[in-house]
Amino acid sequence: MPPREGIYGLLAEFNTPTDLVFATEQARQAGYRRMECYTPYPVEEAAEALHFHSTRVPLVCLLGGLMGVTTAFLMETWMSVWAYPLNIAGRPLFSWPAFIIPAYEWTILFAGLSAAFGMIALNGLPQLYHPVFNAPNFRNGATTDKFFLCLEATDPKFSLTETRGFLEQFPAVSVVEVDH
Amino acid sequence: MASGHEHHGEAGSHALAAHHGPRTLPSILSATTLVSAWRTRALLIAAVTAALSLPFLFVDGGRGHILRAYLLGFMTCFGFSGGGLVLLMLQYVSGGKWGLLLRRPLEAMSRSLALVFVMWIPIAIFMKHLYQWAAFPTNDAARDGYAKGLITHEQELTMIAKRAMFSPSAFILQSLAVFIILGLFVYLLNKWSLERDADPARGTERSYEYWRTKFENLSGPGIFIYVVLLTDAAIMWIMSLDVTWYSSIWGLQFLVGQGFAVFALSILTVIKLSKVEPMNTLLRKTEQHDLGKLAFAFVMLNIYLSFAEFLIIWSGNVPDEIPWYLNRIHGGWWTICSLDFICHWLIPFCLLLSRNLKRDKGRLALLACFMIFARCVDMFWLIEPNFKDAAGNLRLIGNWGILAYIPVPLCVLSLWAAYYLTELNKRPLVNVNDPHLEEMLEAEHAH
Known part of the structure; x- marks a missing residue:
């Protein structure tokens, strides 16, 4: 391209x-x-002025968690029932209570990773080039003490x-x- | 390409101030009419359910079930009262705007301890119909009971071994100690709270600091003392229904259950109060969202402890412990067990995941009601299978007395609610001498 x-x-x-938020509200109007x-730090009013409501990060996080719990539970079932069936204290091979803890850990792991990487991806990162950096004042001020619209x-x-x-x-x- | 603008948008700044500036505290700080109307409604429900409970006196096995159902109601009320006290102390130690928002409702819950004590008296009177160790109050009686085949050998031996804790006099002494010590904390925290508002130096940094330290110093040790007393009370009132069984996580499980119920009730209270001033101004989306998140944490901690207890006992598979679960799973009890899991964890967990729900007053209030119901289901599952006629045998046909579990707890809970609302009406709904108040009056960020 x-x-x-x-x-x-x-x-x-x-x-x-304050000036930034006011200008943003007026621009929207x-x-x-x-x-x-x-902005150099999160300004919630700015997000509000942009009518930036919700993101898809929670959805990505939820899907990650569901993927984690399913993967772990199925893997444990497969291992205990088919791959390495071991008799442990005479319990059934499919002893689901014992599977819960690892499945729970995987839920958290997958949910956490998908939230973090999903957030990065939805932000469009990594992004090697963005036009606003062509403005010299942006390069100097955006991460220190200036607010841009x-x-x-x-x-x-x-x-x-x-x-x-x-x-x-x-x-x-x-x-x-x-x-x- | 700088363009200097000297005219610093006059109109602009004003519009911004109107939108984002602080709001004013309403002049009237109580919602007497609304709360009184609720109290009337609670008393009506109590009267109707009391009338519905009466026929069970004449049903076969109905009296026993009335008493058990009453114990359920009593323990749930104690959960609100004691849980209210411990959360009151917790918010003093942790600080935070949610704490200031809930302070007066929590104080009202803690003051209901007086009513809970009165509710305890019938249990002390009828204890021999509830607790096996009270039916065989001495070691000789226990040996005799075994000889006559009324109790098992295990029951006889554990009863004798645990006699120091489980005898009628020990039961009364321990219960009184619990009520007196907790009552002392309730008294001091509530007294100081009024004095704090009446402080002549109120609104100054010195006054804030003085009261903060004072409350913190009482609350810190208070939380520890509460946990110890609650553990004792939960073991004595509920766990000892089955004298042979024990679980070291029991007290903590009740503590978390109380947090669960108290958050549900507090959320319900502040959301319903927010129909009118002052809560309309005080309850912001931000704090409501925070309360939802805290309730979510308790939902999670609750299943964590309950499941940990189950997993450890299931792994051990020891004949001493496992029958407790078998009695609660076999013979139809799996329905209640599953219902408990679904109501107590699955539904609140899934719903509270949603950010939108936590910020929606109507739906969150509905969920809070459901969570209180879930506490009762859990308590039913804990209490009823302790008794010989119900252990591993849940049935309705020929056991109509079990239906007493519907009206009796409702009656007890509505009476408690009426008392709670009376106490809630006695004070302004917000503690004004607190630096958080100013923050709560700031406009919030995201709508």
Whole structure:
């Protein structure tokens, strides 16, 4: 795939999370949808302003847990009943109470791993390139003390002039174009 | 491409303050009318169920079942009262906004210990109809009972070996000790809580610090003392129904069961109270979600302990211990055993996994009711198979007395609920001299 060219979006830089959240709320009200906030630490109000409700991480975690419990239980059954049938204290070969603890451990292991890796995958990571890093102020500030709102060019409402005008009404430190 | 903006959006900041700024504490801090209406309803249910219980006096075997069902109701009420006390102490030690939110309901539960003590008196009076060791109150009586074939040799010997703990006088002494010591903690914690609000220096850092330390110093040792006393009480009141059996995890299992029930009841209380002020303002989604998560932890811990007990006894397969489970699985009891597992763990576990459910008032309150019901199913499974006529033999035909397990516990629980609601009405619903109050009045993040 050839590299995408042209403008990725307009990036507004703010000094405080309050300004960022306000601008995000206004942008949403103005009809923008394809936008993203970048903050040095989690700002829950920003997620709320973006109407970022739920993720699919819990579902991935649940599926992982179910996979873990099934795998472990079936494996133990197979081992005890067919592969290595041993008479232990005269108990039946299929002694399910003894299978519960390892099955439980596998549930936790699989659920934990799927939650962690599922979160990374759903975040689109690892990602070797992201256009916003083309903005020098983003590189310097995004992980320290600046708050960014990026209105993306793929949004149908996006227009270079109007969107810039819209962003400049806020107390943004700067509004810069970001190229792909 | 910096563009300096000097006009720091006046209107903007204001709109933000309205949306994210702190809310005000309502002027009236109690919901007297609502709680009184519930109390009337509880008393009505108690009257109706009491009337429904009466016919069992004349059913064959009905009297015995009324007493057993009464023990179930009593133990569940003790769970709310003692569990309320221990969670009250726990939240003082751990801190946290959920603790402040639940403080007054927990205090009201702990104050119901007085009623639970009154409920204990009939058990002390009729103990020889419940406990085998009380039916044969002396060692000679036990030997005589064995000679006449009324009890087994094992029962006779264990009864004699455990006589120091299981005799009518020891039963009364231990029970009184439990009630008196717990009563002392209930008294102090409740007294101080009012004094804390009336503190002339309230609202200052010094006052916060003074009361925090004072409550912590009582609650820390209090939790330990409670666990010891509860272990004794649970062994004495429930485990000794089968004098031959023992399990070292028994007390802890009741402790966790109490946490399970008390969280369910607290969630139910605050959600229902949130129909009106002040709880409408005080109960935020954040804290409700936290309470749901804590209840989930207790659901998990509960099955963990119950299953661990079963697994250890199943692995050991020792003739001393295994009949206890056989009596609770064979002869139809597997239905109750499965129902217990499903109600007590599977359903609350699966439902509480959902974030949306924990944040939904209606559905969470419904689940809380169901969890209280599940506690009763569990208690039924623990109590009824101890008796000779029911061990490994669950039946309804010709055993209609067993139906007493429906109205009697309901009656006892509704009477307790009426008392609890009366106590709840006696104080403002929130402890105002607490730094967490300010945090609870902040607007919350995610809707």
